[in-house]
Amino acid sequence: MKKLLFLLLTTTFAFAQIDRVEPPFWYANMNLSEVQIMFYGKNIAQNEVSVSNGVVIKNIQKTENPNYLFVTVDTKNIPAQDLLFSFSKNKKVTFTQKYSLKSRRENSRFRKGFDSSDMIYLLMPDRFANGNPNNDSTQETIEKANRTNKDGRHGGDIEGIIKNLDYIKSLGTTALWPTPLCEDNDEKGSYHTYGQSDVYKIDSRFGTNEDYVRLSAELHQRGMKNIMDYVTNHWGYQHWMMNDLPTYDWIHQFPGFAQTNYRMTSQFDQNASKTDAQICMDGWFVKSMPDLNQSNPLVLNYLIQNAIWWIEYADLDGFRVDTYSYCDKKGIAAWTKAITDEYPHFNIVGEVWMHDQAQMAYWQKDSKIGAIQSYNSNLPSVMDFTLHDAINGGVFNENKASWDKGIIKVYENFTNDFLYPNTNNILVFAENHDTNRFNQIYQGDFKKYQMAMSLVATIRGIPQLYYGSEIGMKGDKNVGDGDIRRDFPGGWKGDSNNAFSNEGRTKEQQQFFDFTAKLFNWRKGKSVIHNGKTTHYVPENNVYTYFRYNDAESVMVIINNSDEKQDLAVARFKENTQHYSTGKDVISGQSINIKNNITIEAKSALILELK
Structure with missing residues (x-):
């Protein structure tokens, strides 16, 4: 009876003592066998730590904040099981914490990422389809649904995506890229979800972690791939750590806030001042997004493990990495290498929003340009923003050719392909969630849409289609970002126009849809286009x-x-x-x-x- 009472007391105390454990669990038989577990709780660093079943603790790291304890264990040759961590004071166990090592999926290490045989469909979950109206607003999140506010939460969710996967597949889509799904608890504009407040949790307004795993399974059942939009550069200011940082330099402080100068060229400009290079890399993207310090080994390891955890847990096929070139150069290269070392065939495309092919090529893995400065980002894929510049800049409105006007702009883009280490692994697109809508620029001109999509579908690289373009959807960035992220018609109960179905589309929508579906379904079977x-x-x-x-x-x-x-x-x-x-x-x-x-x-x- 005394033993039972002791166990009950210690279990209760464990809940009081430990508020968070991250990663929440790990996997057996990983190439990255050493996992650094972060325990968080009031004055937890005052304890000594041990672990059961012969597992070796390689390192215990404390910081200036006594509420954190980073414990590194070696799981090599340790089968899947539940471990028990014991926390002691004065050689007496005061509480324990169970920690699970789970079994990996078969051949998980050799999962095949997206590549040039794929067509990627990009969507914003909040604006695509509302499959579960019951989670439009949740008690644990600040911003509530308000569909009348173009910059507010509209209620789209994972269930809405799942219910429309057959529609997405019918377009010739083979890979899905939803913008971030992890929790963003900002009080406004949170639908954007690039200012995350918990990177181990799906935003409750989108659904649950289990829903996200189900999305992957549903995609795979249809022969499609799941690409996670991952953010390494920053979190949101509502992230739970911001009120109690593990270390002062977990984020870049000046002290406090300083905004980046956005001059990414300073990262390789041999004439750049150290001041300009530092403010570009360490400055915050915006005031509500604290800039993570990837040069801090604890931060870097946290981000590596979080990324690998999501790959295993949600059975992912790729990452699109936001603001890749704003990160610490050495840190982000190490992050990328750790992931591709664990998964040799996994693909990662980085957002390197620059306007010169040499500057973008610098960031692709094994770049000869980067090698001049002894730098290798290890990043397999970059985005072809110079092609986007030509398309989004109105090239198809330039009816009369001159030396530098008209379709010559598109031709000139490809004359610089020699700069890239791997032209097949470049993401090509006419628009995305941050740019003006193609059909806004060209005023819904179907012939110009045909030209642009014919180009994107047949050149080297991996084509990406932005949701709604396939039905002629417009949106003006000059009005605001919310306008280029309009709700997909038919995604909400009561919508007068349902573009998800043939019978629900207007004649114009059907014209756009039929062409898009025929083009990209043709491309699926064409290795001559893929490589x-x-x-x-x-x-x-x-x-x-x-x-x-x-x-x-x-x-x-x-x-x-x-x-x-x-x-x-x-x-x-x-x-x-x-x-x-x-x-x-x-x-x-x-x-x-x-x-x-x-x-x-x-x-x-x-x-x-x-x-």
Whole structure:
């Protein structure tokens, strides 16, 4: 009886003493066998620690804050089981804490990430579909749902995504990128979710951790991949640690707040002042987003383990990393390497929002440009922002070509491909959740949408489609970010227009949808597009022609950016056409003779499978 009473008392005390354990559990048989467990509770560092079952404690680290204790254990050759940590004072156990080592999924280490065979569908969960109205507002979060506020919470959630996965797949989508789903407890604008308040917890307005695991399972059942939007650079100011930091330098302090200068060029500019380079890297992105210090080993290890934990727990297929180039350069390279060491075939694409190919190529793994400064980011994939600059900058409105106007801008983008270590692993896109809507810039002009999507679908790299573009959705960034993140029509009960179904779409929406679905479903089976070679020709009369080819097949793409019908003399392209006589238009199915001239309508694109 006395023993039972003692156990009850110590168990109760354990709950009082330990407020958080992170990671909440770990996995057996990891390549990263040493895990640093953070125990958090009032004056917990006053205790001595031991662990059961022959597990070796490699290190116990205390900080200036007595409420934290970082305990590193070696799990090598330790099977999946529950461990028991004992916390003692004066050689007497005062409380214990169970900690689980779980079994990994079979072949988890060799999971295949997204690649150039994929098409990624980007959506903002709060604005896509409301599958569970009961979680629109929750007691534990500050901001409540208000669909009338374009910058507020609208109620979209994980359940809404799951209910519409068949729609997403019908577009030819093979990978899903939702913007961050972890808790963001800001009092306003929290739908954005890049200012996270708990990186081990799905925001309750989106659902639960279990819902997120279910989303992955539902995607995998459909042969699709799950890409997590991960933030290494900063958290939100409502993050639970902000009121009780483990160390003063867990975040960058000046002291307190100083904003970044956003001059990412200072990270490799050999003439940059140390002051400019530091404020770029260490300054806060905005005042509500404390900047994490990846040069602090505790912070770096925390971020590495959190990322790996999510991969294992939610069975992820990739990361898109926000504000990648604002992080500590050495720290983010170590973070990326730790993940790809654990998962050799996992893919990570970093947001490197720059406007010069050499500057973006610097950040891709094994860059010769980075090597000049003995730097390797280890980042497999970057985003083609210079192509986006041309598309989003209005290139398809430039009907008359000049030396530097018109479709030549697109051609010039690819002339710099020699700078990249791996052009197949570049994310290509016309727009995303931070840019103006394509269909706003081009005023819903279907022909211009056809040209842009034909380009994105057939060039080297990994195409990304932003939700709603496939039905002609507009949105003006000049009005505000909320306008480029409008609700998907039909995602809410009572919506008058349901674009998720054929019968619910308008004639215009159906036109956009049919073209998009046909194009990207065709692309799914085309290895010549996924990893074929490219030959392109200097545009003439605002017409850009290029070929994707391998040993087995060849595809000819013609984009007429002119406002006039054009006749192309095929003889100019004989090095790519001499073995072919016809081309099948992948959209119309029409066969076109390519022995002489090819006529292409104004403001249009042709994708021809050569025969």
